[in-house]
Amino acid sequence: MTTTAAGQKAELTAANYLEMRGYAILERNYRRPRCEIDIVARKNDVVYFVEVKYRKSDSQGGGLEAITQTKLRQMQFAAETWVDDYKWRGDYQLAAIEVGGKEFAVLSFIESIF
Numbered sequence: 001m002t003t004t005a006a007g008q009k010a011e012l013t014a015a016n017y018l019e020m021r022g023y024a025i026l027e028r029n030y031r032r033p034r035c036e037i038d039i040v041a042r043k044n045d046v047v048y049f050v051e052v053k054y055r056k057s058d059s060q061g062g063g064l065e066a067i068t069q070t071k072l073r074q075m076q077f078a079a080e081t082w083v084d085d086y087k088w089r090g091d092y093q094l095a096a097i098e099v100g101g102k103e104f105a106v107l108s109f110i111e112s113i114f
Contacts, residue, residue, distance in 0.1 A: 010054035010099040011038050017097065017106045023048065032085070035078035039097075047092040049079040049113065054099045064098050064108065072113070 001009075015025050023041040030037040039050040053066055067075075075094050083092060098107045 006056070007052075009104055011052045013099050013104045013106060014050065014052045014103050015039055017109070018048075018050070027082075030082055032078070035074065035081050037075070037078045037082060040082060041095075045090050047083075047088060047090065048080065049075060049092065049094045050095045050097055051075055052097050052099060054104070056100070056102065057078075062070070064096055064110070067096055067113065075114055095108040 011028060015028060018039065019025060021043075023043045025039060025041050026047070027036070027040040030040055037049050038052040039048075041048045041050060051067060051071070053064055072094070079092055079094060082088070085108050093112045096108075096110045096113050098109075099105065100107045
């Protein structure tokens, strides 16, 4: 499986996980110049900007370890861009889901990482 295909499968797994827990998926793969968001979801009156991290194995560390301060700044910029594009005036959170292994299992979900 290519890296792109694995990433797409991990994002689908994450979206399904969120839907099963009552989140509505508003958008997948939101892209604008200099920013991207894997999943935009909403639950109650909060929008969640979700970064999906996939690792086939943890031999090089878990997926969530790849969310650096630089990545957090990029996520914040992307979230602010989406908020401006859609004129969202409610609350929002930066979130992350780690998907791992050959079975593409959700290993962890952090609803608020910022």
